[in-house]
Amino acid sequence: MIRPFVGRHRPATDAPAVEGALLLDAAGPEAIEVRARALAVGAHLATTLVVTGYPAEVTAGWLAPLLNFPGHLDVALHIEPVPNPVAAAGLKKQRARLESGRRTGFDKGRLDDPEVEAAAADAAELAYRIARGEGKLFHVALYLTVHAEDEDTLAEQAAAVRSIAESLLMTVAPTTYRALPGWLATLPLGIDTLKIRRTFDTAALAACFPFTSPDLPITTGENATASGVLYGLNAVSGAPVVWDRFAQDNYNSITLARSGAGKSYLAKLELLRLLFTGISASVIDPEDEYVRLAETVGGHVVALGADGVRLNPFDLPSADGGQDILTRRVLFLHTFLAVLLGADQTAADKAVLDRAILAAYHRVGITADPRTWQRTPPSLTGLAAVLAEDGSQAATDLADRLVPYTTGSHAHLFNGPSTAATAGHLVVFALRRLPEEVRAPAMLLALDAIWRQVTHRGQRSKHLVVVDEAWLLMRDGAGARFLFRMAKAARKYWTGLAVVTQDADDVLASPLGRAIVSNAATQILLRQAPQAIDTISENFHLCHGEREFLLAAVRGEALLLTGDRRHKVAVISITAPGEHEVITTDPGELAAERPEDEALDADGLAGEDPFGTGEAGWQA
Template sequence: MTDVGSLLDVAGPESLEVHARALAIGAHLATTLVVTGYPAEVTPGWLAPLLNFPGHLDIALHIEPVPNPVAAAGLKKQRARLESGRRAGFTKGHLDDPEVEAAAADAAELAYRIARGEGKLFHVALYLTVHAPDEETLADQAAAVRAIAESLLMTVAPTTYRALPGWLATLPIGIDTLKIRRTFDTAALAACFPFTSPDLPLPTGAEGGDPGVLYGLNVVSGAPVLWDRFAQDNYNSITLARSGAGKSYLTKLELLRLLFTGVTASVIDPEDEYVRLAETVGGHVVALGADGVRLNPFDLPPSTPDGEDVLTRRVLFLHTFLAALLSTDLSAAEKAVLDKAILAVYTSAGVTADPRTWQRTPPTLADLATTLAEDGTDTATALADRLAPYTTGSHAQLFNGPSTAATTGHLVVFALRQLPEEVKAPAMLLALDAIWRQVTSRTRPGRHLVVVDEAWLLMRDGAGARFLFRMAKAARKYWTGLAVVTQDADDVLASPLGRAIVSNAATQILLRQAPQAIEVISENFHLCHGEREFLLSAGRGEALLLTGDRRHKVALISVAAPGEHEVITTDPGELAAQNRDDAPQADGRFHDELPGDEGGEWAP
């Protein structure tokens, strides 16, 4: 038979020395604090700062239910005591005591909830045991825990001459050796237990095994923040921040890490911020606005799903594209004339409703202008004149003619920096359409991400906003996520289409916000006071990650490895330093080469 004493010897410490307020447990010290006072109002998870204390802290919450008959009798006595005090004060001509009035009202409400079975009473005790290797560190750690507790409006006291029972009360044996308790109702207890953590739940991935990618570190606990957009209800995201807050940096960081997991991607890049990333990973850059780079808006998809009327869909898109190109909403008469002309130019090119003709060479914008001019009506002639800059004028090389750029690859970046501001919105729309045609005509299924940076350029245009909204609604059907990145919250949140795009994003990322925009952000994303203050004071790269169902929120700071940072940074000072390091000197050497490096080890 095994000796019980020997088992206890193994489980317990080698020695135990009891002092007035501390214990020497083996080679370290411990002291216990008792919570004797609680705040009047709390929110769920209010004990999380204690749970995330960086030192060695044991927290024990002892809960003992009170039988309903006992609770009802106790509340009846408490109500009678309060009522008698009120009446005694009234007969003596005293003014009402607000604290007594509030306590009486709370006791009455609680008594009715217990009588209806809507709640129960519990005896609750909360103990905190701090561990440290020496007396000085123990005093510092205990003071830090006391400061956190007092910041939560709790009152704590040391277990003077009861250090041993206090330590035993925080051991995982479920025995309350101190019994310094307060009475809680169900709602108050639910706010305390279970403890909530500022960390997101561990992702399981879309296929059960992929845990997502690293977004950064939790600013509260320092734990890694892993997130998988493809494991959410939809794969879309919205990223809002003021200029310079790090929104593009965080987006590029996620994109780079997703590429390592086999995700393919397409990027609308108005400022050429993703070009270096694409060149590093072997992606393809389509520099719209450069000589000889052109996309034909009349192109049909390379392959078509069975039963889908691709030609009709193409005609509808051309209405949207031409409205964006002409920077106006077309009237009913103009739409009728355009529809007739578009169908006519497709017929002239031999493209009809027969799917066998959809692989023929499509018409061009100049063919449409010619057909409109031949129509002879005032509306058609006016439309042809308005198309002249894009068919024979300054922008003809961008929109008029057959497509000259390939739009396939594991990463395709549409770089728009060389384009004038006046045509960036229609060019973005044309690039988005090229991406969408590739997504919907893929023969091999796979996860795909579409990034639209500086989306405000497109959102300020009604036709562009509608196209982006339709993509946000339909992307999930093709295992595709839409990542909208913008610095202008008003362009997104001020319109019904913009708010609909936000509501269709299961991943929502907010970085530092301007004071002028924080009210709109707070209202639309339902932020509390602490979250507002965090966004107003956040440093570069600090962000608030929200899930679309609002159940989980986490504050994080993006972190990148040196190799990742070198690829994705767009800081002008860092890029200038890299260019200086890469530039050859007068003797042909680079700056990082030392004299004598030509053939072997350099020695002074």
């Protein structure tokens, strides 16, 4: 039966339905079809379930699982206060009936009924609370309307909602032959067209409201106020999702997504909002995606690979607490050279390198004596000279492999004194100008510079280290070990490590990568490729619904998990227009912002030569 609302009016005897119909005349669907247990509302179907039975005892926020249902579900809670005189009279009659039943059974020699005894005790306690003004009674009705595109899906979704309700010890029933009043009862009209109610007291009613987040625990700061930054909106309930990584067991995070899913955008959004809370940050940026953000907030950009920009791997940090800085630096240089030379080193190679590194320091007057640690450190040229003088075959081979970085094509990258400052409230190490072959050692060197700032800064404060495109470092064993050590030790220095990568296999296929994930209390998954979803599902223990969400997620939709897997929430990231202008790297948007005459150089050519042919760029 088709019943259009437009132009229809109900008799005055059905006042609630008349009000609903009049409102729907302007804002309702073009037509509805009323069936026995469902409605065809426009292009979709809807069915309503009524809660007829409730559990005897509940905890605060016990209805939260219904709000987290991964489907289209409308939950309506109708509340009508009962005047105290009416409530007192009703309780008096109820206590009289219960007491009469108890005495009748006692006179006939029957045993006590535990349920009747409990009900009598509860009624007496409630009557005394109302008499003292400690509570009130309310008529409460709870309705659940499920929406779906077709009948099969509607049946599945309704069965899932019924299962959740029964797991909460509630009894639900369909609105058979009352589908239209049931649907109207769950619309935001404030009209209870079914009036299937139960009586609640104040404490029971308060427990129905999810005052605490149904998805993530609320964290508070020193002043007992909510802490954290806004990540976005709950994709199911639309509630704000606020998360504080620095209130968790550790401050690390892992972000995994396919290319173009918005992982760097989300990382920049969190970084920008954390900066407003007074947190300092350092970023490893292989694609110069954080440069605009740094320039906007007054940060410092270290463009490695640019003319005159260099970090010396032999630099010594300032002495702190009597630590043997020289020994620690030698150990780091072993890791750096292993990544730089790109080949597994034998025991003989490591022994030769160890002697050569110490000799290079000794030649410039730096020894185990802390008083010498302030002298100018050596460079790769000094190390190559020591290796050349060694005379052994291993030393000669190592010296030959260092030639591109001492006197060859890459000599300007790592050979020489440091020329860039690495301190500031936001420092971005931009690596886009570097050749692909040396990005991994450059990332490692930048991480070392960041770590020295973290461990030797005078005033301890919250600090975030963002490693974007971490797969560049994770694919190398020595680089993965350095990242793993940072993930383990960062918490001791009030520092969080945020690992952002698009290659799940590089992270999850190795024990070191899985250890980095397990040491991340904040885990963010965006859209995944079908080829990687099995690995992601297995390692992050995703259910079928979460798996399907990640396969179908659009840009900006993410699944936020805590490290203990107890809390999961689907998030839709939201940004203000000003934030978007700062953090976007969409080529189309950037091209629209740049005037055409500024995009072209003086010769009418745009951009750099992408193929190394020597041409200035494409002809405009």
